[in-house]
Amino acid sequence: MTMMHNPPLMPGIEAIQHRFVTLLEERQGIIAQHALNAWEGETVEQVNSNLASAQATLHQIAGSAGSLGFGELGTCARNCEIEIIAHLDGPDADLAICPGELMHHLDLFISDCRTLIDTYDMPVAQPGMATAV
Amino acid sequence: MKILAVDDDPIILELLTQFVSALEGHTVVTAESAMEALERLKDPAVGEFDCFLLDIQMPKMDGITLAGRIRETVRYADTPILMLTAMSDKRYIDAAFAAGATDYVTKPFDPLELKARINLVDGLVKARQARTRKIFATKTLSPQVTPLEKGVELHEPISIFDVENVIDFTAMENYVQQLSRGSLFGSTCFAFSIREVGQFHGSLSSFEFYSLISDVAEVISDALSDHQYLMAYAGNGTFVCVTESGWRPEMTRLMDGINLSLARTELFDNNGASLKPRVSAGEAVRLIWKSGQSILDALGHAHASAEKACKDFENAQNDFWYLGRSA
Numbered sequence: 135m136t137m138m139h140n141p142p143l144m145p146g147i148e149a150i151q152h153r154f155v156t157l158l159e160e161r162q163g164i165i166a167q168h169a170l171n172a173w174e175g176e177t178v179e180q181v182n183s184n185l186a187s188a189q190a191t192l193h194q195i196a197g198s199a200g201s202l203g204f205g206e207l208g209t210c211a212r213n214c215e216i217e218i219i220a221h222l223d224g225p226d227a228d229l230a231i232c233p234g235e236l237m238h239h240l241d242l243f244i245s246d247c248r249t250l251i252d253t254y255d256m257p258v259a260q261p262g263m264a265t266a267v
Numbered sequence: 268m269k270i271l272a273v274d275d276d277p278i279i280l281e282l283l284t285q286f287v288s289a290l291e292g293h294t295v296v297t298a299e300s301a302m303e304a305l306e307r308l309k310d311p312a313v314g315e316f317d318c319f320l321l322d323i324q325m326p327k328m329d330g331i332t333l334a335g336r337i338r339e340t341v342r343y344a345d346t347p348i349l350m351l352t353a354m355s356d357k358r359y360i361d362a363a364f365a366a367g368a369t370d371y372v373t374k375p376f377d378p379l380e381l382k383a384r385i386n387l388v389d390g391l392v393k394a395r396q397a398r399t400r401k402i403f404a405t406k407t408l409s410p411q412v413t414p415l416e417k418g419v420e421l422h423e424p425i426s427i428f429d430v431e432n433v434i435d436f437t438a439m440e441n442y443v444q445q446l447s448r449g450s451l452f453g454s455t456c457f458a459f460s461i462r463e464v465g466q467f468h469g470s471l472s473s474f475e476f477y478s479l480i481s482d483v484a485e486v487i488s489d490a491l492s493d494h495q496y497l498m499a500y501a502g503n504g505t506f507v508c509v510t511e512s513g514w515r516p517e518m519t520r521l522m523d524g525i526n527l528s529l530a531r532t533e534l535f536d537n538n539g540a541s542l543k544p545r546v547s548a549g550e551a552v553r554l555i556w557k558s559g560q561s562i563l564d565a566l567g568h569a570h571a572s573a574e575k576a577c578k579d580f581e582n583a584q585n586d587f588w589y590l591g592r593s594a
Contacts, residue, residue, distance in 0.1 A: 146285050150278060150282055153277075157277075190324075190326070193353060194275070194276040194279075197276060197279060197353050198276060198278040199375065200374075200376075201282050201374070201376045202282070205375070212353070
């Protein structure tokens, strides 16, 4: 997938975009780790708690990406989130099963995150710009 | 307005600060958790807030619980609360309204929508400040009341506190408009009106009238307690209710039950005179296949039918002596 950067939505938003992309590096790592733990989990608790943790981080990305011009990434995060919720609320929630299709979609999402991180042009630091974490 | 924004995502807090600072006349204080927000509320150095923006999904304490905690404080009992929700949070919206939310904004934010909601809330804050001044002015200055401080108007949709499932009328309008097609299938709205409310309003002080409205709300709330519903005071002695549960209320039976409870409840004005409010019930209007304005029209129809039932009752009382006579 080619990640397009939409034009800034309002003045001053570049600093927040910058912080979002910097934070995305950490967040995609968290999601990947939880997805892997869920996949390898042997108990219902291990699978579901890791999926729930991945969902919480996806929820944050989905909530802000669209407002920062990364609508496509936000939609992808939202779809993965909805898929996890459906699994956790579904008939297989009491089984130690992590659906293969969900793992495939999480893998695509993480790959999209990487593409955005690698192609995003970090702006030159300017006075007043938010400091990246 | 001074706004407290609460979200566990620092990016959202930065976005909100950026959005709101672009609108003139507002300031934002942020908190990354519900606990931090509660600390801010206790801190006298921070001062009072005019509006809250609360994320629904937060770890430890979520935005719904936080809204409930904010509503428990006297100072913020009717301060507007906008919930920040993702589409996947829709399942929590009902609970948010029941906990005291005024409205909600979906994430990701549309700057125009956010601006419109904040401007609406700003108008609400200004109107409430004027109304609260009026209620408390009459409470302290009575019995020598000046015309300017005459009190709350009969038609004003006053906020009622501490009565279960009673929300603000603005919140009720926002609530019905967000009901999904699936929810509308089982939804019904209905209303009760206090008979001869104009006489109560004319003879009681603003504070006594407000207390009477709250007491009647409590009795109606008790009568509906076995069902899922939300209720709001729409002004003019009328309470509008919405149920989503598929329950089809039998209005006459409900009205009789409420009036029986009112008869058993001892209500007095400040001079110790007994008050005997009774209600009339309007039609139960189903919301199925309605959308947008027609949902609000249905709410209006339920409201109007309850007021008409009051008028019909009063006319029937007046015409009683003429029954069976011909001109």
